[in-house]
Structures are given as structure tokens and as C-alpha cells.
Amino acid sequence: MPVVAVLGNHDYESGTPDDVKNVLSDAGVQILDGDAVEIEGVGIAGVKGFAGGYGRHALGPWGEGAIKSFVNEALQEALKLEAALAKLRTGHRVALLHYSPILDTVQGEPPEIFAYLGTSRLEDPLVHYPVDVVFHGHAHRGSPEGKTVNNIPVYNVAKPLLQRSNPDLPAFRIVEFARN
Numbered sequence: 001m002p003v004v005a006v007l008g009n010h011d012y013e014s015g016t017p018d019d020v021k022n023v024l025s026d027a028g029v030q031i032l033d034g035d036a037v038e039i040e041g042v043g044i045a046g047v048k049g050f051a052g053g054y055g056r057h058a059l060g061p062w063g064e065g066a067i068k069s070f071v072n073e074a075l076q077e078a079l080k081l082e083a084a085l086a087k088l089r090t091g092h093r094v095a096l097l098h099y100s101p102i103l104d105t106v107q108g109e110p111p112e113i114f115a116y117l118g119t120s121r122l123e124d125p126l127v128h129y130p131v132d133v134v135f136h137g138h139a140h141r142g143s144p145e146g147k148t149v150n151n152i153p154v155y156n157v158a159k160p161l162l163q164r165s166n167p168d169l170p171a172f173r174i175v176e177f178a179r180n
């Protein structure tokens with residue numbers, strides 16, 4: 001079975017994300033970082049994403065250099081997602097992220113940390129290049145489902161959240177596509 005993934009912030013903690021990527025690649029996992037793959041007619045665009053907050057309350061690139069760098073990291077991740085989405089020519093399309101592109105699926109977390117769980121800057125490319133479904137993780141105490149402003153279903157598939165939401169089911173979500 002093909003396995004496609006994006007790295008998360010934990011994969012960066014060691015300071016050697018390329019080593020993590022290589023270990024996973026050697027195990028047969030395709031790691032996406034601003035690129036896209038097509039599997040059986042389903043296109044998947046993936047990027048880790050970054051934090052920064054949502055809507056008009058998102059952090060802006062103003063003031064200290066550290067703040068500008070922080071916001072720029074989110075903007076670069078959004079551009080990588082846009083580039084990956086632009087490559088997809090398939091009838092069915094999936095966006096894979098670690099951080100959340102919408103506020104809905106971080107609801108349930110302490111409001112003080114919403115801005116560290118993702119950013120709507122990652123939602124903008126999904127408006128220009130719509131997909132069928134978006135998956136993300138990171139918000140372990142968030143909500144399982146939400147929608148982008150253009151009504152794309154967004155699923156928070158953080159394992160602890162799935163385990164808590166459906167303790168009797170395996171901790172994954174299945175999305176089916178009809179063959180074109």
C-alpha cells in the first residue's frame with residue numbers, strides 16, 4: 001500500500017529533519033515537502049505548514065526581525081503548498097498538512113495556543129486551487145472536522161484526538177473516492 005506523509009514539528013526537534021525523512025523514505029514512505037504525487041488517479045499535495053494564527057488576528061510581518069522571520073516561515077510554507085497544488089492535474093485532489101489551515105479543527109484546544117496550531121495563510125492556496133479533502137494533525141485536543149471558507153472538508157487526524165473521539169475504532173480516517 002502506498003504511504004504518503006508530511007513531517008511535523010516533532011520531526012524537527014532533533015535538528016536533523018533530513019535524517020528523519022531518509023529513515024521514513026527507506027521504509028517506503030513518500031514524504032512531501034512542497035511537492036505532489038499521483039496515486040491511482042488521486043493527486044496529493046503536501047507540506048508541513050507552520051503557525052501564526054487565523055484571519056485578521058494572524059501575526060503580521062512587522063516589528064522585530066524575529067517576528068518577521070516567524071511570519072515569513074508561514075508564508076514560505078503557504079507558497080510551497082500553492083506550488084504543490086498547482087501541479088495537480090488529477091480529478092481527485094488531497095492536501096496533506098501538519099499544521100491546521102483553519103480555526104474550526106483547533107477548537108477544543110486552549111484558545112491561548114490557537115495561533116501556534118496553524119494559520120489561515122495555509123488556507124489561501126486552497127481557495128485558489130481547491131481540493132476534495134484536507135488532512136492535518138498537530139492539534140491533539142482540537143476538533144475532528146471543519147471546512148475551509150470554500151467548503152472543503154478538513155479533517156484533523158491527530159492520533160490522540162482520533163483515539164479520544166472514537167475509542168473503539170482504529171485511529172485513522174478513511175476517505176473514499178469514486179474511480180473516474
Ligand SMILES: [Fe+2]
Nearest residue numbers: 008009010138
Ligand atoms: Fe505537531
